[in-house]
Amino acid sequence: MLVNLTLIFIAAAITHNFVLTYFLGICPFIGVSKKIEQAAGMGAATTFVMTLAATVTWVIYHFILVRFNLPFLEYASFIIVIASLVQIVEMFIRKTSPVLYRALGIYLPLITTNCAILGLTLFMVLRDYKFLESVIFGLGAGSGFTLALIIMAGIREELECCDVPRPLQGAGITLIIAGILALSFMGFGGLISR
Amino acid sequence: MSNAVLISIISMAGLGLFFATLLAVINQKLKVEEDPLIERIMEALPGVNCGACGFASCHQYAEAIVNDKVTIMSCRAGGESVSGRLSEILGVKAGEAIKELAFVHCGADESKRKKKASYTGIKSCVAAHNILGGEILCEYGCLGYGDCVTACPFAAIKMVNGLPRIDREKCTACGRCVIACPRNLISVKRMEQGGSIYVACKNQSKGAETRKVCPVGCIACGICQKLTNGVFYVENNLARTHNERLSEIPDKEEIMRKCPVKCITK
Numbered sequence: 001m002l003v004n005l006t007l008i009f010i011a012a013a014i015t016h017n018f019v020l021t022y023f024l025g026i027c028p029f030i031g032v033s034k035k036i037e038q039a040a041g042m043g044a045a046t047t048f049v050m051t052l053a054a055t056v057t058w059v060i061y062h063f064i065l066v067r068f069n070l071p072f073l074e075y076a077s078f079i080i081v082i083a084s085l086v087q088i089v090e091m092f093i094r095k096t097s098p099v100l101y102r103a104l105g106i107y108l109p110l111i112t113t114n115c116a117i118l119g120l121t122l123f124m125v126l127r128d129y130k131f132l133e134s135v136i137f138g139l140g141a142g143s144g145f146t147l148a149l150i151i152m153a154g155i156r157e158e159l160e161c162c163d164v165p166r167p168l169q170g171a172g173i174t175l176i177i178a179g180i181l182a183l184s185f186m187g188f189g190g191l192i193s194r
Numbered sequence: 195m196s197n198a199v200l201i202s203i204i205s206m207a208g209l210g211l212f213f214a215t216l217l218a219v220i221n222q223k224l225k226v227e228e229d230p231l232i233e234r235i236m237e238a239l240p241g242v243n244c245g246a247c248g249f250a251s252c253h254q255y256a257e258a259i260v261n262d263k264v265t266i267m268s269c270r271a272g273g274e275s276v277s278g279r280l281s282e283i284l285g286v287k288a289g290e291a292i293k294e295l296a297f298v299h300c301g302a303d304e305s306k307r308k309k310k311a312s313y314t315g316i317k318s319c320v321a322a323h324n325i326l327g328g329e330i331l332c333e334y335g336c337l338g339y340g341d342c343v344t345a346c347p348f349a350a351i352k353m354v355n356g357l358p359r360i361d362r363e364k365c366t367a368c369g370r371c372v373i374a375c376p377r378n379l380i381s382v383k384r385m386e387q388g389g390s391i392y393v394a395c396k397n398q399s400k401g402a403e404t405r406k407v408c409p410v411g412c413i414a415c416g417i418c419q420k421l422t423n424g425v426f427y428v429e430n431n432l433a434r435t436h437n438e439r440l441s442e443i444p445d446k447e448e449i450m451r452k453c454p455v456k457c458i459t460k
Contacts, residue, residue: 077205084217
């Protein structure tokens with residue numbers, strides 16, 4: 001049981017990282033990875049939404065959709081859940097940390113449309129996870145997202161001091177780095193086969 | 195069948211209602227006290243979050259107006275009508291605001307350009323500029339194929355005698371033409387209240403060489419510098435202006451008249 005949960009966590013966070021393996025959630029990955037503090041804030045917010053989304057959607061899927069034989073409503077109901085959770089997180093951050101709220105800017109409401117989160121809930125259904133497994137899966141996916149964002153922000157902070165050729169400045173070099181990072185994450189691939 | 199439809203509607207409505215209530219309750223609990231002024235400014239702004247003002251959303255711009263006292267003229271999507279309404283709300287006179295405009299820094303129209311070859315390629319400034327600088331002798335001057343005209347989203351630029359002319363009523367200083375011009379001839383500057391004045395030339399070669407390629411090119415004689423006590427200054431063989439000091443010039447007509455090549459215009 002514990003081994004299984006650990007495996008799910010490591011798979012979601014590292015070997016099958018949402019950003020670097022599935023290429024989900026690239027928008028905030030490029031957009032909010034300029035500073036480590038911002039990246040950590042965004043990662044924490046996304047992890048929170050992911051974990052809660054996995055928990056709540058599992059409950060809704062199994063106790064409402066499966067019970068009344070309505071699995072075709074999974075997209076609509078999952079999006080309602082995600083959107084509401086993002087709203088709650090947004091209000092919470094705005095209340096507690098106006099600085100972080102301003103730094104995250106438009107990317108905070110955009111967690112709603114972050115494909116990583118909808119992807120997470122759909123994977124959860126597809127792989128038929130149990131309740132605890134789903135929660136751990138959400139937590140792992142969020143940690144993996146945070147990890148990718150922080151690594152990227154670290155590299156980009158170093159990059160500030162580098163002489164990047166003009167045509168590659170900005171998004172260009174960022175996408176190249178993302179590609180190299182994804183390649184290096186492939187090295188974890190043998191860790192778990194799934 | 196109808197049963198399934200009914201159950202789907204009920205369950206979705208139930209979910210929606212549940213989360214709506216949850217959000218409403220949390221919204222009350224976590225309410226942030228906000229300046230009512232920000233709300234009124236939000237209503238006046240277009241609310242499209244285009245980002246042209248330099249802020250991520252209209253809301254952030256509204257906050258910056260109230261808290262950091264940034265200018266109310268930055269909203270380009272809304273233009274003058276929005277800044278007018280903002281000035282009503284904030285009690286700032288809209289007349290104090292200064293309009294920004296695009297200016298073309300070349301004065302050589304079709305009849306004044308000296309040519310070194312005949313260019314028959316694609317009729318675009320970028321193409322001509324990349325092939326040995328097109329057909330004109332001046333390496334800095336306007337090529338006249340109107341890339342800026344195509345780039346302008348407000349139809350504010352027209353080609354007159356091979357030179358772009360900017361309609362100052364229509365220009366919103368969005369800066370698309372600045373990017374489009376391969377020779378960087380267009381700049382966006384503040385329109386001073388007493389009328390603008392600028393150097394319509396970008397030629398940085400020495401006076402004698404400029405004379406050879408263009409009759410209206412700046413020869414860096416420095417007369418404008420002496421006349422204006424340094425508001426105009428010569429650097430790298432080209433006269434330039436300190437824009438923030440333009441209002442110090444008492445008689446703009448005089449400088450335009452005294453420029454030997456007449457490259458200073460309004």
